[in-house]
Structure formats: structure tokens, C-alpha cells
Amino acid sequence: MSVGMALLLAVVAIGVVVFLIERVKLNPFLSLFIASVLLGFAAGMPATRVVSAFETGAGDVLGQIASVIALGTMMGKMLEVSGGADRIAMTVVSVAGARRVDWAMMLIGLLVGLSVFFTVGFVILVPLAFSIARQTRMPLLHVALPVTAALSVVQGYMPPHPGAMFALAAYHADVGRLIWMGAVVSVPAAIISGPLYTRFIVPRLPADAGAAAASQHGRDTPRDPAALPGFGITLFTILAPMVLMLAGSAVRFMGPIGDGWAAALRFVGDANVGLGLAALLSFWTLGLRRGLTKEKILACSNECLGPLASLLLMIGAGGGFGAELMASGISDAIAHAAVEMHVPLLLLAWGLAAGMRVAVGSATVAMSTTAGIVAPIMAHGHGVSPELLVLATGAGAVMFGPMNDSGFWQVRDTLGLSVPQTAWTWSVIETLIGLTGLGMCLLLGWCGL
Template identity: 45%
Template sequence: MTPLFILAVGAAAIVAVILLIARFRFEPTLTLFGVAIAVGLAVGHAPTQAVSSFEAGAGHTLGHIAFIIAFGTMLGRMITESGAAQAIARTLIRLFGPRNIHWAMMLIGLVVGLPIFFDVGFVLLAPLAFVAARAARQPILLAALPLASGLSVVHALLPPHPAIMVAVQAYHARVGLVLLLGGIIAVPTAILTGPVFARFVAGRMKVHGVSSLEAQVLDTQVARAEPPVWLALLAVLMPVLLILAGLVLGGLFPTGMGHRVGELLGSTDIALALSVGFACVALGHARGLNSKAMSAHLHDCLAPIAFLVLLIGAGGGFGRALIDAGVSDVLTGLARHWHMPILLMAWGLAALVRLATGSATVAMSTAAALLAPMAQQAGVVSPEAMVLATGAGSVAFGPVTDPGFWQIKEYLGLSMGQTLLTWSVIETAIALLALAGASLFQYLAA
């Protein structure tokens, strides 16, 4: 198979997914499965190998995210059932005003997104966005898009995200300086791609109806007193606090019981499960819900996420099919042989791997591993700028190969075209603005 043929297969697969779902209204899960199998067969894989590739990608993705979504949905249900989301939403509206709710959601995304992955943060905070938008009588896009933008910006640019730390180590960059420079880039980037863009698009794009997840949150009727705001915020931030505590303990105790406790608390699944337990006790029982009622709420809230979980798994399987077909390797090889500035090469390579695989983490770690030796030989390139450029490219495009694309689509009840015009535009804008910031720092450092 020639590299050109493999690239053509990958491009045709992505176009086919978009057209079949957006234009011809094919069922998304079946479409992703069918196109993934077609990719494998086109590059010479046996049918069993093509199916195994899809299953491996779907299994890997679901192994990471399925219980995160489940536990996050349970936590969101307890937060809404107890009135905690309403208490936080009213406080935000009082502080920022109903017309400025998009600024509040951006700040929440930036803060909460620091220690946790995008998918975890969005699952955790989406109920808050739903309630805040309704209470402020604003379109859901005005609350949800700034939240998602803030989460994505810190995922791409700021430690302690694992992919950023891989890039920091590969380029031998200074963590403190990456944090400082990344923060300087992150704030204006989040403003432009979050509140500014959301204000522009919310009045021009009509979301028809509400998603099943949004309806589940908004249909919750709380006939009891709301908890104090500090307790509501503690329940929302509990996963973040546990993960941060795990990171601190892991750093303070390299071995022994302290390190094990740090690993336990630092696990996203465990942090979310413990947070659900905390919410049940602190919010549920305290607000008058008995164990039977809480168990029913936790059970019922899982039904609407079944399709979402399958769709995200199918997106992971599709991305794996492209990787196993050799698309990622071909793009990586081409990027290394392009004669371009190494900072732009880092961005471009990460962006291409992101487009082919859908994973920002894979894109960042792949590009950093390949370009670190070249960056060290060049000598004049700021390692911190390389980290930021690689991180910028890792979120480019918001492609259909990214499970997060389908997460945004289903949570917000968007069509395929609307998701491309909102989420994909936001991700690409983040990538370009962050690249511009990294290039500026490289110019000043030279």
C-alpha cells in the first residue's frame, strides 16, 4: 500500500462518516462501525482483523470513559435532585447577571479543568450549564460552549494533564514556566473561543428541542430547601479536590502507604465514585431523600446515557481503525519530512495525528516523542514554546474521530452540522490562537 493510497482511504472515511450521518441521516453507531470495517478491508485487512481493530478501539475508549460518564451522571443527578445545581446557578446569576452567564461558565471550566480530563469535566458540569441557562433564560449554547472551551483550553495548555507532562519531559521544559506561559495564553484564548464566540453563535443557531440528558436535568423538580452554596460547590468540586489530593500525596510520598493512598484518590473513577457517595450523604440524606429514593434516582439517570456511551465507543473504534490502517504513521512520516519551522512542525504533526486518531493525548505524546530529538539538536528553540505548540495542535479540528465530538453533540442535542460549526470551530480556533501565542514567546525568547 502506498502512503498516498492510505491517506486517500483515511480522508474518504472521514468524509463518508460526515456525509452519511449529516446528509443522509444514517444511524451514527452503525455508520462508524461500517466505515471502520470498510477502512480495514480497503487496506488489506482480513474481515476478522478489521472487526478486532474496531473492537479494540471501542473497548479502550469505553474502558476509559464509560464509568466516568456513569459516575459523573450519577453525581450530576444528585446535585440537581438536591437543589445544589439551582443554588449554584442562582449565585452565579446574581454575581454575573443573567446576560453574563457565559463568563461565569468559562471561569468554571478553566478552574475545574485544571486537574481533570475534558470528558470528565464536561460530564460533571453539564448539569450546571443546563440549570444555569434555564434560570438565566438564555440559550443552552451560551452556557455550554464557554464551559467546554474553558475545559479544552486548559487540557491543551496547562499542567498537570498527563499529555502535557509527557511533552514537558520529552522537550526537557520547565514545568513552572509552561504553567506561567500556558496561563497567559489560556485566558485570552478561552475568552475568544468561549464567551465571545458563544455570544455570536447562540443568537444565530437554533437548537431544536432538548437532548434527553438536558431534559433529565431540567425536569427535576426540587420541592425542598436548597443546600447552602458552599456545600453545593463542595459537592461539585469534590472530584477535583480528591484528584488534587492524590497528586499531592503522590508527590510527597514516592513509596509506601501515602503513595498508595495518593494513587487511590488520584484515580478519576475512584474520585467520582467517592464523590457520588459524598453527594448522597451530604446532599441527599441532608435534604430528606431516603436511600430507596436515591437509589432509584441513580438507577434511572443511567438510561439516557446508553446511546451516548455506545456512540463514544464507536468513535473510539473508528479512530483505532484509522490508526491500524496506517493513516497515523503516514501522516507522521510526511510531517517529519516537510521542511518547515520546527515549532510549526510540532503543531502540524500533533494536528494531523489528532485528525487521524481523534485523541488529543495520543496526538501530543506522539508529536513530542518524534520531535524532541530534533528540537534538542536545533538548540535555539524554546522547549516551553515547543510544549505549548504541540499542545495547541493536539486539539485542532475537533474531528469526528474524537469521542468528545459525539459527547458534545449528544449532550447539547445538536445536529452533525451544528456540532461541526460550533465545537469543531472552537477547537480549531483554540489550536490557532495557542500556536500564535507559542510563536510569540519563541520570538521573544530567541
């Protein structure tokens, strides 16, 4: 297949996905499935091969990350139900003081965001931001924007969030390396898009921006501190899976070691095992020790898994789309063209993800589609760290915060902003996260990591 034809088919397939999601309003899973099948037929693949390629790609991806996402969701639900997020917020703010409340909220967002999706974290923490703004007499946006930025940073760059886990599987990255490299990228991205930009933009917005929303939450009653879990045990529970995965990764990079402890660390450092142990730990530390019954914990575990069905199907379809590109030979043709044109792979991944973000709104769809295209190119010997490629894809996928992104409207409605004010806050924050992430990836790549 010629390079021109391969590029044309790839562009048309992506256009079909965008059209079906944005214009026809089809579910992303069905849109990706239809585009994958049409792509296979257009490339001249036999019908049986079209279907089997999609099934194989979807199965491979879901087999690696479905349980990780489910376990992480259970853990996040326990953090929400127990009031662990409230405890972290109260402790960090009390230590930081009113003058540094924006930095405190950024740290809270980074910590809580490790265990919950952006939407859930926003719902949990923004009411706390209303309360803290009232207590400290700070403008609402000065308190709420840094935590919003931090939640978005973690969603884009850190496992076990869906987009990062999909790209990790597609690029065959190491989860331990991704965690520490993601932390290196996340911290400056959160600082620039959170406290620094907040201090720049809030004085330039109308004085009443967010005031109406703040007044509506004026009667919120904070949870009784005595009923919340301790800060130390909550933080230990949140960080436990990260520590286990980092330990397992460190042992793997030490080479073959016959010691039993090394084998045990490799086992518990697996993403599935580590998150499974952390989920069980959260049932005890944030559940049974806080007086929750076994029946209540079971109900919470079951309740949080229901909304994952659509997300997992979408991720699986992204894997099927990528497999279709590979089986049809389209990805090979594009890979050879990229190699010959010497396109930096980090920039290619970032640009494709940013384009998909604008087109479909969803960062997860943008990451999954981009990873399906870029993964075969990486296999042609570009010498790029797969972990950096995951982060560059995530940086592109959070760019712009367009109006077809559900987060845009969630921020607007919750904080009581106008559309232009939301663009100057949420959309610019997302753009700063993406640009800072790209810059950090290029810097780390230049350093040889």
C-alpha cells in the first residue's frame, strides 16, 4: 500500500469517528467499531480478518487494563465514601495557611486525583473549595482553580487513569517508570496551570466571577472531623499502590535476581496485584475501621463498577481500531513515511492527540486513538522512551479544553461562570497543562531518559 493511500484511509477513518461522535451522536464505542470495520474493508481485508483483528486488539487491551481500572475505581469510591478526601483537604489547608491556600489546593488535587477520576474528584473537592473560600475569605476561583488543574494533570499523566493505562499497554511501557516520570512531569504542569496561572487570571476576571455559585453553597455543613479517617492512614492507603508498583519496577530494572524477596516484589509490583492489594487495604482502613459494614462496602464496590461499562467498551474499541490499522498495513506505511521524514515521535504523538482532543472532546478517546496510530510507528526503531511517549500523548490529549469536552460545562456550571470566563480559566488551564507536559517530555528526552 502506498503512503498516500495509507494516510488517506487513516484520515478518513478518523474523520468517520469524529463525524459519528459529534454529528450523529453515537456512542464512542460504536463509532470506533464502525470506523474500524469500514477501515478494514477499505484496505481490502477479508471480512473474517476484519472482525478477528478488531476482536484481538480489543481483547489484548482490555486484558491488560480492565481490572486495573476497576480496582482503582473501587479504591477511589472508598476514599469518597469514608471522607478521606475531606480529611486530606482539611489537614493540608490547616498546615499551609490562608496565604498559601492555592498551593494547598493544588497538592490536595494531586493526592486525591491519584485514586479518583476527574469527574469524581471534582464533585468531591469543589464543595470543599466553597467551604475553604468562605472560611479564608478568599475569592472562590482562587481556591477552586488550582484543585481543578491538579485533578486534570493527574488524569492525563498518571496511572491508573484510563487514558494513561491504555497508552501504557499500547506502547509497552513500564508502569513503575511511568509513575516516577509522570510525577516529574505532573508537578511543574500543576504549578504552572494551577497556583501561578490562578494568581495571574483571577485579578483580571470580573470581581463577581463565581460569586453566585459561592453564595448558593453558603449553607453547606462540613463533615464532622471526628467522623473522618486519620490523615496518615488515608495518605498511606492512597500511596500504597504507587509504592508497590515503583518497588516492582525497581527490582525488574535490577536484572535477574534469584532472591525470594525480589520475586515477591516483582509480583506485588504488578499493576493488577498492587491495586488489588490496595483496594483490599482501603476496605479495611477506610471502611471497616470507620464503622462501615461489609454489606455497605460490597454495595459501594458494585455501585462504582456500573459506570465503567461504557468507558471500558470505548477503550477496547480503541484497541480494536489500532489493531485494524496494523492488520491492514496502514500503520506500517505511515511508520515508514514518518521514519523517512524524521518526524520526532513525541511531537507526532502530541500533535495527533491534540487534534483528536479538539475533534471529539474526550481526552480518553484522543489518547486511545492516537496510541493505536503511533504504537506501530514506535516499533520501527525511533529509540523513544515508551514512558515519555505515554506522557506526550497525554499532554496532547488534555490540550485546549474545547467546548465539546464535558469538563468545560462541568466547570462552568459548578463554578457559576460565563462561557468566556470558562474559556479563560478551564480552557487555558488545559492548554498550559498540555504545553508544559510537552516541554517536560522534550526536556527528559534530551536528557536521555
